[in-house]
Amino acid sequence: MPKKRTQAARRHVPLPSPARTTRTTHIDEKLAGLFEDVVKRNPGEVEFHQAVREVLESLGPVLVKHPEFGTQKIIERICEPERQIIFRVPWQDDQGQVQVNRGFRVEVNSALGPYKGGLRFHPSVYLGIVKFLGFEQLFKNALTGMPIGGGKGGSDFDPKGKSTSEIMRFCQSFMTELYRHLGEYTDVPAGDIGVGTREIGYLFGQYKRITNRYESGVLTGKGLDWGGAQARKEATGYGAVFFLNEMLGVRDDSVDGKTCVVSGSGNVAIYAIEKLQQLGGKVVACSDSAGFIHDPKGLDLALIKQLKEVERRRIADYITARPRARYVPNGNLWDVPCQLALPCATQNELNGKDAVQLVKNGCIAIAEGANMPTTPEGVRVFAEAGVAFGPGKAANAGGVATSALEMQQNASRDVWDFAFTEKRLAVIIKGIHQRCYETAEEYGAPGNYVKGANIASFIKVAHAMVALGVV
Numbered sequence: 001m002p003k004k005r006t007q008a009a010r011r012h013v014p015l016p017s018p019a020r021t022t023r024t025t026h027i028d029e030k031l032a033g034l035f036e037d038v039v040k041r042n043p044g045e046v047e048f049h050q051a052v053r054e055v056l057e058s059l060g061p062v063l064v065k066h067p068e069f070g071t072q073k074i075i076e077r078i079c080e081p082e083r084q085i086i087f088r089v090p091w092q093d094d095q096g097q098v099q100v101n102r103g104f105r106v107e108v109n110s111a112l113g114p115y116k117g118g119l120r121f122h123p124s125v126y127l128g129i130v131k132f133l134g135f136e137q138l139f140k141n142a143l144t145g146m147p148i149g150g151g152k153g154g155s156d157f158d159p160k161g162k163s164t165s166e167i168m169r170f171c172q173s174f175m176t177e178l179y180r181h182l183g184e185y186t187d188v189p190a191g192d193i194g195v196g197t198r199e200i201g202y203l204f205g206q207y208k209r210i211t212n213r214y215e216s217g218v219l220t221g222k223g224l225d226w227g228g229a230q231a232r233k234e235a236t237g238y239g240a241v242f243f244l245n246e247m248l249g250v251r252d253d254s255v256d257g258k259t260c261v262v263s264g265s266g267n268v269a270i271y272a273i274e275k276l277q278q279l280g281g282k283v284v285a286c287s288d289s290a291g292f293i294h295d296p297k298g299l300d301l302a303l304i305k306q307l308k309e310v311e312r313r314r315i316a317d318y319i320t321a322r323p324r325a326r327y328v329p330n331g332n333l334w335d336v337p338c339q340l341a342l343p344c345a346t347q348n349e350l351n352g353k354d355a356v357q358l359v360k361n362g363c364i365a366i367a368e369g370a371n372m373p374t375t376p377e378g379v380r381v382f383a384e385a386g387v388a389f390g391p392g393k394a395a396n397a398g399g400v401a402t403s404a405l406e407m408q409q410n411a412s413r414d415v416w417d418f419a420f421t422e423k424r425l426a427v428i429i430k431g432i433h434q435r436c437y438e439t440a441e442e443y444g445a446p447g448n449y450v451k452g453a454n455i456a457s458f459i460k461v462a463h464a465m466v467a468l469g470v471v
């Protein structure tokens with residue numbers, strides 16, 4: 001008897017079309033049922049549902065070609081993380097008050113290598129966010145071609161307004177529990193929102209202290225003086241722009257001379273802006289969670305770096321030094337006209353309405369520096385308008401790929417220079433673009449990088465899982 005569908009499953013998974021064969025109809029129904037089970041088993045985790053649905057929607061033709069993935073229950077296994085760790089993080093604030101946060105690490109899949117993925121410190125963090133990020137990470141990591149599995153972690157701790165000593169005490173407490181699950185061959189975290197080199201330093205220091213091991217490869221995103229890799233800080237933003245330029249290259253176009261808008265003003269955004277400027281783009285707007293700045297003559301990146309990386313201030317302060325610019329509190333950045341747009345802040349920050357506005361304003365390409373920043377409606381609008389669209393799991397894979405290069409240097413006790421590492425990054429991104437592009441063609445969706453990325457990465461993980469047996 002067919003199972004009763006939940007509302008979410010009925011709303012999101014397309015019903016089989018009458019033109020399809022009996023076999024493909026059967027597969028569509030199977031995928032809809034699998035999605036329904038994910039929703040039931042993970043109630044309320046809407047970001048996780050969204051990420052799963054997007055991948056499942058691409059997989060029909062893969063199951064037709066590879067029935068063994070069905071019999072081996074690859075999708076069911078991938079949708080159930082190998083391990084989900086939730087723990088208490090108690091710490092003392094500067095007033096001596098005891099505070100309690102919640103820590104997470106979701107180890108999604110280790111078929112391709114040790115779990116690999118960042119830690120996010122943000123008050124919005126809960127299990128559903130960590131699971132969506134870990135799920136995306138698995139496929140992203142597979143696309144890089146490097147031997148890394150997928151995982152993600154974090155805490156609902158809010159670093160905003162905390163002193164450096166409070167940040168240190170929090171990181172030490174977080175690692176005091178997490179360390180037992182980590183190791184260079186087991187699970188290797190890195191940074192994400194709210195976690196940069198400073199936090200990785202405190203986490204690494206505590207890991208070293210507890211284990212009495214200088215195990216450089218247990219964390220990436222380290223400082224250059226203590227095992228970090230050149231170009232890791234720049235890699236996610238630079239990589240997103242390399243991917244964008246590859247997509248434009250297919251259309252005999254490039255970044256040069258284009259007006260660009262980048263959301264966020266954190267690690268990914270800053271280095272996306274830097275590479276866009278190096279390639280001749282004019283970046284006129286960026287943002288933080290409080291509002292956006294618009295500087296039609298082009299953003300002053302040195303000023304943004306000083307405000308954000310050194311002084312840790314709000315983007316609003318930009319206009320004090322640059323009165324020619326305007327600051328719009330709580331404004332919609334995507335209303336600013338541009339040809340290239342890079343969402344580099346957070347999930348679901350660009351919706352269907354924003355996408356319509358961007359298309360109307362002449363936007364021709366999007367590269368997602370953030371993870372899942374565009375809603376499904378937004379993705380659909382861009383696809384229908386023929387906008388080149390680079391999904392996060394492909395376009396922002398440069399960060400984790402360079403983390404794998406950092407692990408490689410740590411393992412061989414080697415240190416590479418910036419130019420060499422950046423060249424490696426550019427080659428890796430070119431490969432990812434080609435893999436997505438060719439896979440989309442092969443599976444009948446030319447130019448659709450969403451399908452190309454989902455299918456190519458899923459097949460890689462699935463082959464490894466079949467080879468490793470039912471584990």
Ligand SMILES: NC(=O)C1=CN([C@@H]2O[C@H](COP(=O)(O)OP(=O)(O)OC[C@H]3O[C@@H](n4cnc5c(N)ncnc54)[C@H](O)[C@@H]3O)[C@@H](O)[C@H]2O)C=CC1
Nearest residue numbers: 192193194236264265266267268288289345346370371399
């Ligand atoms: N750091 C990395 O290497 C990688 C990061 N990512 C993704 O890139 C995005 C940005 O991460 P990072 O730059 O590392 O973090 P970050 O902490 O350095 O910067 C985050 C930026 O996003 C803004 N932001 C956060 N929440 C917001 C909200 N609700 N509305 C508007 N703006 C908001 C912040 O103000 C800040 O400018 C995230 O989606 C992350 O998962 C993806 C791949 C690698």
Ligand SMILES: O=C(O)CCC(=O)C(=O)O
Nearest residue numbers: 117118190192399400403
């Ligand atoms: O560098 C890493 O290990 C992970 C980076 C990350 O969290 C991401 O790609 O979203």
